[in-house]
Amino acid sequence: MIKKFAAVLLVVALTAFAAAGQTEGGAQGQAPAPVPAPAPTPAPAPAQPPPPVPAQAPGQPSVTVLDTLEVQGILGREVRSLADENMGRIVDxxxxxxxxxxxxxxxxxxxLGVGSRKIAVAWQALHFVPAAEKRYGIVLELTRDQVKPAPEYKEGRPIIVIVASGKLEPLP
Structure with missing residues (x-):
């Protein structure tokens, strides 16, 4: 379409120029000057709507965007008791x-890591407090005295979990 438009434009321009040259130049006996062909100007691309987002193919993973103000990593984070005692750090x-x-x-x-031991606490005993409300974001419903008798967690052995009531219960 662009080529047809350029060709028609060129024919119209040459015809008009030749007619003007015959009346002016023809009366004086001069040949009309050669007309340089106009450079084709690319027509602006027609506005097209953006292609539709393809439907998710079966079996393809989807994407979820998480706001960094709404989620946080917890490994290595300090845990405090309700009495604001340092309970340790989450390691697993x-x-x-x-x-x-x-x-x-x-x-x-x-x-400073000397004399420490790993203990298992029930997930329900942990509370995640928004940072704006309290200095520490993870609070355990137990005191240090309630946690002291808990047996040490060792991988590959039965796991004894301390729950918010202060009781020890096996993890089924």
Missing amino acids: VLVDGQGATRAAIIDFGGF
Whole structure:
């Protein structure tokens, strides 16, 4: 279409120029000057709507965008008691066969890592407080005295979890 438009434009321009040259130049006996062919100007591309977003093919992964103000990583985060005691840091999270979170492993006690031990606390005993409301974001419903008798967590051994009531219960 652009080529046809350029060709028609060129014919019209040559015809008009030749006619003008015959009246002016023809009367004086001069040949009309050669007309340079106009450079074809690209026509602006017609506005097209953006292509539709293809439907997600079966089996293709989808994408979820998480706001950094709404989520946080917890491994290595400090845990405080309701009495604002330092309870240790979360070093692992345990899930069951269905992927439900069951317990958090806290590196409890000791000083600068000396004399500390890992204990399992029930996931329901942890509360995640928005940063604007409290200095520490993870609060355990237990005190240090309630957690002290908890047996040490060791991988590959039966797991004893301390729950918010302060009781020790085996993790089924």
